[in-house]
Amino acid sequence: MKLAIDAMGGDHAPQEIVKGAIQAAKTYSDLKITLVGDQTKIEPMLNSHPQFEILHTTEKIEATDSPVKAVRKKKDASMVLAIHAVKEGRADAAISAGNTGALMAAGLFGVGRIKGIDRPALAPTFPTVKKNEGFLFLDVGSNMDAKPEHLLQYAIMGSIYTEKVLNKPKPRIGLLNVGEEPGKGNELSKAAYSLLKDAPLNFVGNVESRELLQGAADVVVCDGFSGNLVLKAIEGSAMSFFSLIKEELTSSFFSKVLAGLLYPKLKGIKNTMDYAAYGGACLFGLAAPVIKAHGSSNAHATYTTIQQARLLVEKNVVNTIEETILEKRDQWAK
Structure with missing residues (x-):
């Protein structure tokens, strides 16, 4: 190779x-x-x-x-x-x-x-709170103004990759939206929902951004504008969280002792959420x-x-x- x-x-x-x-x-x-x-x-x-x-x-x-x-x-x-x-x-x-x-x-x-x-998609694999599991997220910035047909194509490509490479049969496909109920969202979301629902995919419906890291779906699709906003929000939140934890656990002698005792657990959390374990973003x-x-x-x-x-x-x-x-x-x- x-x-x-x-x-x-x-x-x-x-x-x-x-x-x-x-x-x-x-x-x-x-x-x-x-x-x-x-x-x-x-x-x-x-x-x-x-x-x-x-x-x-x-x-x-x-x-x-x-x-x-x-x-x-x-x-x-x-x-x-x-x-x-x-x-x-x-x-x-x-x-x-x-x-x-x-x-x-x-x-x-x-x-x-x-x-x-019609339009390629930038698709990273995001970690979830479940160890050694992640979800494919596309698009995160390649195509800012997507059409419903593009999101269907993203779902097809994501489903194939998740099944073939990540070894997940019948991967769950979710549509990023502001609510779980059908009919939620803007015109793009509503039209994409209809296409995904009728396609021979394991479509599980709308997924809210707060559910992403919980593993609500194996593949989550959206337009590149929304995806990039979520990507940056997750990265920024993770960096701020770990920075805050580090600051608190080094603020006093007692905190440093506690940090030493908690180190294996904290390291495990960091490894679970480490982007490096999931490779890069495919240009599907x-x-x-x-x-x-x-x-x-x-x-x-x-x-x-x-x-x-x-x-x-x-x-x-x-x-x-x-x-x-x-x-x-x-x-x-x-």
Whole structure:
């Protein structure tokens, strides 16, 4: 299996990206990895590892760059070259922790969309309070102005991925909404509810945002605007919560003693809610596997994202989505 990884994308590149890739190479002897980026920075960390090759470039897309303009202007950027490696058949999947919008643009320009998918979706797996379980959430920012048909397509893609990769038969599909009752929400929500209800999916109805981390559904769909708001709210709440706990447990000698006693439990909670354990966000709807790793990915997050990419390729998820869409789209849209 061959993967192309943007070694220069993310807050901790290239050090943490390369470390995670090395860890994955040690685990999977069949894995061949192309690291795209500055060879002078990458090569000293590899020690001539036989499973790696470096595609040298000093150009990269910054987090502050305008996505479409950057992809068109910076044709030798590490992210763009990683996508091209997939397009040209030199890699089975691409990974980047860089600019999200640019990665989506590079994917659309490079490998294109799956036939039958109108708009790709950015889909991370979120943790829940149940250990080793999570839910797929799409879209979280790729398509701000969605149509009901787009949400149906998201549900189809999410259902296939959850069943094939996450090994959950008949995954529960939920629609993010302001209330559980049918008929709630705006016109988009109401129309999407009707489509999802009539589709051959395990649709469990509307899901409120407060129920997400409780595991109310295995796949939750919404427009990218709403999804991004929820994503940022959850991330911000989690950071604030753990910051507050840390502040309280280090405020006095007694608190520090108590913190020492509670450390194993607190660590368990942190691990349960750790994004790094679930890999990156898949760009569903593209004609080849492309994964957006978290911008602050460390070595472990990079490693789990590589595991995720392997599963996408091994389970032939992209082709399965395309075949299902083409075969069933008329039936599902009725």
